[in-house]
Amino acid sequence: MRILIATYWSYPSLGGITTYIKELSQQLMRNGYHVDIFSLHPSLKSYYVVNSDVKFSKKKMKAMISNQNASLPSDLWMRYQEIERSCYEAAASQLPLNQYDLIHTQDIFSTNIFSRIKPKNVPLVTTVHGCFSTEMIRYGIIKKNTERWKYSTEFESRALSESQHIITPSNWLNHYLKELFCLKGVRITTVHNGLSVSSFLSKLNQAFHPPSSQSKKIVLSCIARLTPLKGHIYLLDALAELKKNTLDWECWFIGNGEIKKKLVNKTRKLNLQNHVKFLGFQKDIPNSLNQTDILILPSLQENLPYVIMEAQISGTPVIATHVGGIPEMIEPFRTGLLSPPKDSDTLYKNIQLLLQNKTLKTDIIRSAKEFGEKQWAIERTTKEVNAIYQEERQRIN
Incomplete structure (x- = not known):
C-alpha cells in the first residue's frame, strides 16, 4: 500500500506531531508499506516530500495566488491564515495524488485542503493532535464570541467533517471535539500514540x-x-x-x-x-x-x-x-x-x-x-491505524 502522510506544519520539528509521524511512518515501512511525507520544510521557505527531490518554493506559491488578495479578510490574522493555506494548497495540488492508496493528514488545515484536491477513490484519514481554536484562545490570539473565534471554529468544524475517519490520540480529545463541534455522522476512533520501545x-x-x-x-x-x-x-x-x-x-x-x-x-x-x-x-x-x-x-x-x-x-x-x-x-x-x-x-x-x-x-x-x-508499543498503534486504513479503503471502494 502507498500512503501519503501530510502535515500543514514543518517537518521535522520539535513536538509530538513530528514524533508521531516519524514513529508511525517507520513502522508502516517495516510492515512493507511505501510512505511519503509531505510538509512545510523546516526552513519555512518551501514545501517538500521528505527524502525526495520534490520541492515547491513558497515564494512561487505566493506569486501563484496573488490574484486572490482582493477577496481576503481585512483582519490581519485571518488574512494570514488564508494566504498560508492557499500556498500549501497550491503546492499540494502539484503532487501525483492518484498514485496513493490513502492519504493520512495530521491537522485540520491539510485535511481541508486534501479533501478538495484528492481523487475521489483515495480515502482521507486524519489524526487530530489537538483543538486549534481553543489553543489559539489559550495563547491569546483569539477570544471567544469574536469574529476570529467564529472564523476559526467554523473552519475547524468543517475540516473535521471532511475527513472519512478521524483518529484522536486520547479519549479526552475524542469527547472534547464531539462536544465542542457537535460532530454527527463523523467516524472518530481513539488510537493511543506509540513509539519503538x-x-x-x-x-x-x-x-x-x-x-x-x-x-x-x-x-x-x-x-x-x-x-x-x-x-x-x-x-x-x-x-x-x-x-x-x-x-x-x-x-x-x-x-x-x-x-x-x-x-x-x-x-x-x-x-x-x-x-x-x-x-x-x-x-x-x-x-x-x-x-x-x-x-x-x-x-x-x-x-x-x-x-x-x-x-x-x-x-x-x-x-x-x-x-x-x-x-x-x-x-x-x-x-x-x-x-x-x-x-x-x-x-x-x-x-x-x-x-x-x-x-x-x-x-x-x-x-x-x-x-x-x-x-505504548508502536506495533499496537500501527496495527490499530492500519485497521482503519483497511476499513476506509473497503468503504470507498
Whole structure:
C-alpha cells in the first residue's frame, strides 16, 4: 500500500506531531508499506516530500495566488491564515495524488485542503493532535464570541467533517471535539500514540553529562517547553516548599521557551537558584531520563505526552497533572501520581511522598514499566491505524 502522510506544519520539528509521524511512518515501512511525507520544510521557505527531490518554493506559491488578495479578510490574522493555506494548497495540488492508496493528514488545515484536491477513490484519514481554536484562545490570539473565534471554529468544524475517519490520540480529545463541534455522522476512533520501545530502550544507557558536580543529589526533571501552559510556575512554588524540608535535590528544567526569563526571575525570588537548573533543549531525552529520579509534568493542558510514555518505559516515576489525556496514562498510586492543575500544594505533597516512600516509588516504577512497554508499543498503534486504513479503503471502494 502507498500512503501519503501530510502535515500543514514543518517537518521535522520539535513536538509530538513530528514524533508521531516519524514513529508511525517507520513502522508502516517495516510492515512493507511505501510512505511519503509531505510538509512545510523546516526552513519555512518551501514545501517538500521528505527524502525526495520534490520541492515547491513558497515564494512561487505566493506569486501563484496573488490574484486572490482582493477577496481576503481585512483582519490581519485571518488574512494570514488564508494566504498560508492557499500556498500549501497550491503546492499540494502539484503532487501525483492518484498514485496513493490513502492519504493520512495530521491537522485540520491539510485535511481541508486534501479533501478538495484528492481523487475521489483515495480515502482521507486524519489524526487530530489537538483543538486549534481553543489553543489559539489559550495563547491569546483569539477570544471567544469574536469574529476570529467564529472564523476559526467554523473552519475547524468543517475540516473535521471532511475527513472519512478521524483518529484522536486520547479519549479526552475524542469527547472534547464531539462536544465542542457537535460532530454527527463523523467516524472518530481513539488510537493511543506509540513509539519503538526497543529503539528507545537501546538509547537509555548512553552517556549523559550532569549539569553540576553534585550528581549524587536526587534529580527531579521537568521536560517541557517553557510556555505558560506547561505550568512551570506552579512547580517552582512546590519546590520552594520542598526546600523547607530537604536540600539534597535539584530540579532540571529541560526545554526552551518564551517564559524562560520569567521563570529565572521567579527562581531567584524564591531563592532556588542553587536547586533549579535551566538546561535548555536536550536532543537526547532518553539519556536525560536515565539520570532522572522523578519526572514532573505540571501542565495546564496536554493531550497524550510522549515524555510520560518515555518515562514509564525507562523506569522513571511520573508526577503529572489531571488534565487532557494524562489520566488515560496514569492510574494514581499504580503507574504514577496525579495532582490537580495549578495546585502547588498537592504537587509538593506528591513529590515529598515519592521521596519518602521508597516502597511506593518502587511499585510505581515496576507497574508503569510493565504497562508502558505494552501500551505504548508502536506495533499496537500501527496495527490499530492500519485497521482503519483497511476499513476506509473497503468503504470507498
